[in-house]
Amino acid sequence: MSTSSDAPASPTPVRDLSLLAAVVTVVLWASAFVGIRAVGDAFSPGPLALGRLLVGSLVLGVVAWPRRGPWPRGWTLVQVLGFGALWFGAYNVALNAGEQHVDAGTAALLVQLGPILIAVLAGLFLGEGFPRTLVAGIAVAFSGVVLIALGSEGGGVGGDRLGALLCVLAAVLYAAGVMLQKPALRSLDGLQATWLGCLVGAAVCLPYLPALVGEARTASVGELAGVVYLGVFPTAIAFTTWAYALRRLGAGRTSATTYLVPAIAVLLSWALLGETPTAVGFAGGALCLAGVAITRLRRRAR
Helix, strand or coil, X not given: CCCHHHCCCCCCCCCCCHHHHHHHHHHHHHXXXXXXXXXXXXXXXXXXHHHHHHHHHXXXXXXXXXXXXXXXXXXXXXXXXXXXXXXXXXXXXHHHHHCCCECHHHHHHHHCHHHHHHHHHXXXXXCCCCXXXXXXXXXXXXXXXXXXXXXXXXXXXXXXXXXXXXXXXHHHHHHHHHHHHHXXXXXXXXXXXXXXXXXXXXXXXXXXXXXXXXXXXXCCHHHHXXXXXXXXXXXXXXXXXXXXXXXXXXXXXXXXXXXXXXXXXXXXXXHHXXXXXXXXXXXXXXXXXXXXXXXXXXXXXX
């Protein structure tokens, strides 16, 4: 005679931490814009990207190597090489170069052209469509980005045209990288995808190694610590939490959460770099928050 204790135990449900992962990503990526500005006098764009990726690759390798799965092959390998070269490599160089000419808050808002491109491309090529909440949320959040731009010091874009163009290029590379990473995550987990992307990006930036060695010799301890911070937190941790969220959510919806980045970047640059936001900038940050909240809404079942 069987008892209740003989019945098979029901599997423990796995908690979906996608929203928490997206929040961690947003905060750490916002801090990266400030960190890049902080060490920009000691490290030029290419060497800074290489140093950041080498640190990220090392940290991720320690965790990923013991639990690594099968190496990617075929089309998945092509996708890994693509997002590693475009997003981890070229994006970082372009962003670092852009922040030589514009302030951290302006760079953050210009890069937010990326989520718009991602939402459109994901709707067209990944079958995610164009949900009304996503379109409405992006419109509200982007209006907040525009307000932050208008509320920046000087009443406009804080820098020159070259810096703005470099940040726009970074946004395009960001969008292309996400579009390649999303299908690759069907075969790879977030940790492995991030580690391999870091390795590919570091390989692309290896020509900057001699310059990195030379600049590291003259950098202060604080500036070297800044590079380590960029490699550990906005790269190793944030890109892994991003991949975790992206694997479980749509590319458009996940990317829309990054509209929080300019608002957080403005606050961090205010606290750490002395770039004071205006009341209009604060209003823009509130709209960014509202827009992201709208993208999280779901239609009620009829």
